[in-house]
Amino acid sequence: QQQVKQSPQSLIVQKGGISIINCAYENTAFDYFPWYQQFPGKGPALLIAIRPDVSEKKEGRFTISFNKSAKQFSLHIMDSQPGDSATYFCAAGIQGAQKLVFGQGTRLTINP
Amino acid sequence: EPEVTQTPSHQVTQMGQEVILRCVPISNHLYFYWYRQILGQKVEFLVSFYNNEISEKSEIFDDQFSVERPDGSNFTLKIRSTKLEDSAMYFCASSVREGNQPQHFGDGTRLSIL
Numbered sequence: 001q002q003q004v005k006q007s008p009q010s011l012i013v014q015k016g017g018i019s020i021i022n023c024a025y026e027n028t029a030f031d032y033f034p035w036y037q038q039f040p041g042k043g044p045a046l047l048i049a050i051r052p053d054v055s056e057k058k059e060g061r062f063t064i065s066f067n068k069s070a071k072q073f074s075l076h077i078m079d080s081q082p083g084d085s086a087t088y089f090c091a092a093g094i095q096g097a098q099k100l101v102f103g104q105g106t107r108l109t110i111n112p
Numbered sequence: 113e114p115e116v117t118q119t120p121s122h123q124v125t126q127m128g129q130e131v132i133l134r135c136v137p138i139s140n141h142l143y144f145y146w147y148r149q150i151l152g153q154k155v156e157f158l159v160s161f162y163n164n165e166i167s168e169k170s171e172i173f174d175d176q177f178s179v180e181r182p183d184g185s186n187f188t189l190k191i192r193s194t195k196l197e198d199s200a201m202y203f204c205a206s207s208v209r210e211g212n213q214p215q216h217f218g219d220g221t222r223l224s225i226l
Binding site: 034036041043044046049097098099102103104105 | 116118143145147153154155156157160162167168170203205214215216217218219220
């Protein structure tokens with residue numbers, strides 16, 4: 001019940017296209033959903049996060065869509081660029097707790 | 113921009129030896145964490161630390177592991193008797209507060225157990 005399931009495992013998108021990564025969770029106590037971007041040899045870097053009181057959050061080319069009833073959330077990268085090529089992790093956390101539960105990661109490749 | 117700093121970047125240790133991984137969290141952060149990532153797998157929570165004590169730990173964090181904040185800036189993870197399966201990237205993170213607050217990660221220490 002503490003799992004976060006992420007798909008796809010890998011994704012190839014053409015430059016300028018839309019990259020979409022999906023996550024699903026079971027534990028309804030989760031109330032914080034961040035996305036992290038990780039480049040090779042680096043630690044995860046916070047990209048954008050959402051709380052369940054909103055259905056969408058946009059920051060630049062990055063948008064999180066959140067569906068509370070379906071217990072799903074997704075990351076959309078608009079106008080994808082080669083510099084976006086990285087591994088993306090969704091995660092979930094609970095108010096008052098400390099740990100983040102991570103998804104399995106998606107290796108995104110943007111072809112020029 | 114302030115960042116979490118981890119040393120060393122790569123540690124090679126013989127099985128059964130003790131290893132200490134070091135972290136300097138962001139200076140005004142109060143909550144500290146260790147996560148690990150086995151090659152090709154997801155990031156897994158190990159332990160969180162606040163006010164000089166462990167506030168939460170996972171089942172991975174058994175008696176072989178310990179954490180300490182020996183001074184006002186460093187945060188360490190000690191593995192007493194390393195096993196082959198301890199080989200992984202270990203990430204330190206910190207946050208200003210608990211719960212739904214951004215956790216900022218260091219670049220990790222790659223631990224290789226021979």
